[in-house]
Amino acid sequence: MSVHLLQTATSVLLKDPTASLADVARAAGVGRTTLHKRYPTRTALVRAVANDALDLIDSVARQVDFGSDDAIEDLITRLVALGPRVEFLLRFPGLERDEEVRTRIEAMDQPVLDLITRLQGTKLRRDLPAWWILHTLYAGLFNAWEAISYGRLAPLDAPRFVLTTVFEGVGNAGSTDRA
Amino acid sequence: MSVHLLQTATSVLLKDPTASLADVARAAGVGRTTLHKRYPTRTALVRAVANDALDLIDSVARQVDFGSDDAIEDLITRLVALGPRVEFLLRFPGLERDEEVRTRIEAMDQPVLDLITRLQGTKLRRDLPAWWILHTLYAGLFNAWEAISYGRLAPLDAPRFVLTTVFEGVGNAGSTDRA
DNA sequence: ACCGTTGTGAACATGAGTGTTCACCTGCTG
DNA sequence: CAGCAGGTGAACACTCATGTTCACAACGGT
Numbered sequence: 001m002s003v004h005l006l007q008t009a010t011s012v013l014l015k016d017p018t019a020s021l022a023d024v025a026r027a028a029g030v031g032r033t034t035l036h037k038r039y040p041t042r043t044a045l046v047r048a049v050a051n052d053a054l055d056l057i058d059s060v061a062r063q064v065d066f067g068s069d070d071a072i073e074d075l076i077t078r079l080v081a082l083g084p085r086v087e088f089l090l091r092f093p094g095l096e097r098d099e100e101v102r103t104r105i106e107a108m109d110q111p112v113l114d115l116i117t118r119l120q121g122t123k124l125r126r127d128l129p130a131w132w133i134l135h136t137l138y139a140g141l142f143n144a145w146e147a148i149s150y151g152r153l154a155p156l157d158a159p160r161f162v163l164t165t166v167f168e169g170v171g172n173a174g175s176t177d178r179a
Numbered sequence: 180m181s182v183h184l185l186q187t188a189t190s191v192l193l194k195d196p197t198a199s200l201a202d203v204a205r206a207a208g209v210g211r212t213t214l215h216k217r218y219p220t221r222t223a224l225v226r227a228v229a230n231d232a233l234d235l236i237d238s239v240a241r242q243v244d245f246g247s248d249d250a251i252e253d254l255i256t257r258l259v260a261l262g263p264r265v266e267f268l269l270r271f272p273g274l275e276r277d278e279e280v281r282t283r284i285e286a287m288d289q290p291v292l293d294l295i296t297r298l299q300g301t302k303l304r305r306d307l308p309a310w311w312i313l314h315t316l317y318a319g320l321f322n323a324w325e326a327i328s329y330g331r332l333a334p335l336d337a338p339r340f341v342l343t344t345v346f347e348g349v350g351n352a353g354s355t356d357r358a
Numbered sequence: 359a360c361c362g363t364t365g366t367g368a369a370c371a372t373g374a375g376t377g378t379t380c381a382c383c384t385g386c387t388g
Numbered sequence: 389c390a391g392c393a394g395g396t397g398a399a400c401a402c403t404c405a406t407g408t409t410c411a412c413a414a415c416g417g418t
Contacts, residue, residue, distance in 0.1 A: 017272045018197070020375055031396045036377075093196045093272055125351050131331065132322070132340060133349045139318035143311070152310065161311060167350030170312045172304050199405055210366045215407075359418105366413075376403080383396075388389100 005030065005038070006052045009045060010088050017093050021045070046092070050101045053085050057108060066115055069123060075112070076137060076166075077159040080144055087145045090138060109134065140166040184209065184217070185231045188224060189267050196272050200224070225271070229280045232264050236287060245294050248302060254291070255316060255345075256338040259323055266324045269317060288313060319345040 008028040012019050021042060025032040039045035060078045064071055079086065089095065089105065096102055116130045124133060140162040147153035153161065187207040191198050200221060204211040218224035239257045243250055258265065268274065268284065275281055295309045303312060319341040326332035332340065 021377095022375080033378095033397075034395055037395085040377080042376075121351070123351055125349055128340070128344065128349060129331075132326065132344070135322045135326070136319075136344055136349055139322050140315075143314045143318050147311065147314070152308075161307070165307065165311070165315055165348070167348045168352065169344070169346045169348030170304055170307060170315055171346030172300070172302055173347065173352060200407095201405080212367075212408095213365050216365085219407080221406075361418090362416095364413105364415080366411105368410085368412105370407105370409085372405105372407085374403105374405090377401090379400080380398090381396100382398105384394085385392105386394105387392080 004028065005035075006049055007085065010049050010053070011084055013046070013049065014084055014088050014091065043098070046095070047098060047101060049088060050092070050095060050098070051104070053082075053089050054101075054104050054108065056082055056085050057089075061108070061111070066111060069119070071115055072119065072123070072137075073163055076141065076162055079141055080158045080162060081155075083145055083148065083155075087142065090142060112137075136166055183207065184214075185228055186264065189228050189232070189264055192225070192228065193263055193267050193270065222277070225274070226277060226280060229268060229271070229274060229277070230283070232261075232268050233280075233283050233287065235261055235264055236268075240287070240290070245290060248298070250294055251298065251302070251316075252342055255320065255341055258320055259337045259341060260334075262324055262327065262334075266321065269321055291316075315345055 005028050009024050012024050012027045016023075021035060022032050024045070025035040028035070035045070039048055057079070060082065061075070064075045064078065068074065089101075113130050113134055116124060116133050120126045120130065120133075143165075144153060144158040144162050148155055148158060184207050188203050191203050191206045195202075200214060201211050203224070204214040207214070214224070218227055236258070239261065240254070243254045243257065247253065268280075292309050292313055295303060295312050299305045299309065299312075322344075323332060323337040323341050326340075327334055327337060
């Protein structure tokens with residue numbers, strides 16, 4: 001049961017960032033005292049949730065061959081599947097002010113930025129900064145997660161949506177009809 | 180001085196959604212009592228800020244010719260310029276649970292959704308749902324605002340970045356080199 | 359000079375979240 | 389069986405945001 005604690009905390013805090021620790025404990029089916037014993041303070045809990053998400057991303061990133069030309073597609077497809085656990089990182093208010101978490105995020109962004117830079121000119125446009133492309137990827141992921149949680153988008157459709165939108169845009173390029 | 184109150188509140192609450200009313204009052208150079216007299220409760224203040232942003236959008240939308248084929252470009256360009264005042268709507272936690280604000284947002288989305296639907300097949304892809312395209316537009320705006328606030332992106336570059344990314348994507352389409 | 363408006367600080371009550379402690383129960387292990 | 393580890397509810401003190409009231413200043417119009 002204790003394994004689910006952080007996952008429960010993730011979804012509760014994501015739905016309502018101001019949720020009390022009592023709410024989290026109750027949702028996890030655990031006493032508030034127990035929660036306090038494992039994560040003595042609120043920020044400790046938030047940090048643990050964030051680090052849990054980062055661990056998850058790390059484990060996924062390690063399965064991706066960053067040397068491959070399809071690395072980005074592979075990475076995105078895998079990230080979409082992670083859902084709320086990772087959404088927390090991009091969405092939780094004030095998280096960007098936690099030095100420890102932020103540096104870990106930046107450290108995680110670096111290899112992706114390198115990958116993007118390497119692919120610029122072949123698979124990716126060269127006239128946009130790498131950081132802009134990275135954030136566009138994140139935005140696509142974010143959209144997918146949100147749409148899934150609202151029930152508008154089927155999880156299995158998500159990777160395709162994100163990839164085609166991010167790479168090809170929503171414009172009806174030239175005269176070739178894509179529909 | 181009182182005109183700036185809502186704008187100040189916007190930026191303060193956007194930077195830290197948990198900021199106290201005392202913080203807001205101090206930042207606006209106004210007594211906490213005065214703030215309370217104008218907006219008796221916290222949610223009243225938040226709602227006022229949201230409605231202020233919505234008014235701003237309305238005034239912008241009224242300048243756009245929704246019949247034109249370039250309506251989307253025009254709209255986005257104008258929205259980018261609004262910046263934080265509108266970012267608040269998409270970013271403030273829990274705002275989506277305020278019935279009054281949400282219905283106004285939905286009412287505001289509708290004409291844009293109609294516009295998107297109308298342009299699908301000509302200017303926009305037909306194989307993506309209109310709501311997905313709409314949210315992709317929002318995501319682009321969001322990215323731009325964030326990048327501007329971090330000083331990474333020049334405000335004058337923003338509209339072009341958003342438009343080209345959203346419409347054409349970040350992929351190096353086919354063999355034509357765009358750089 | 360008078361008065362309504364508007365803003366102000368001070369003060370207070372209240373409620374909620376939090377951190378902390380303690381005594382108690384359970385289950386497992388030696 | 390003894391004892392330990394882990395979980396639990398109850399209770400407490402403390403802090404802080406909030407809502408509210410009040411008496412006092414500043415200002416403008418009449």
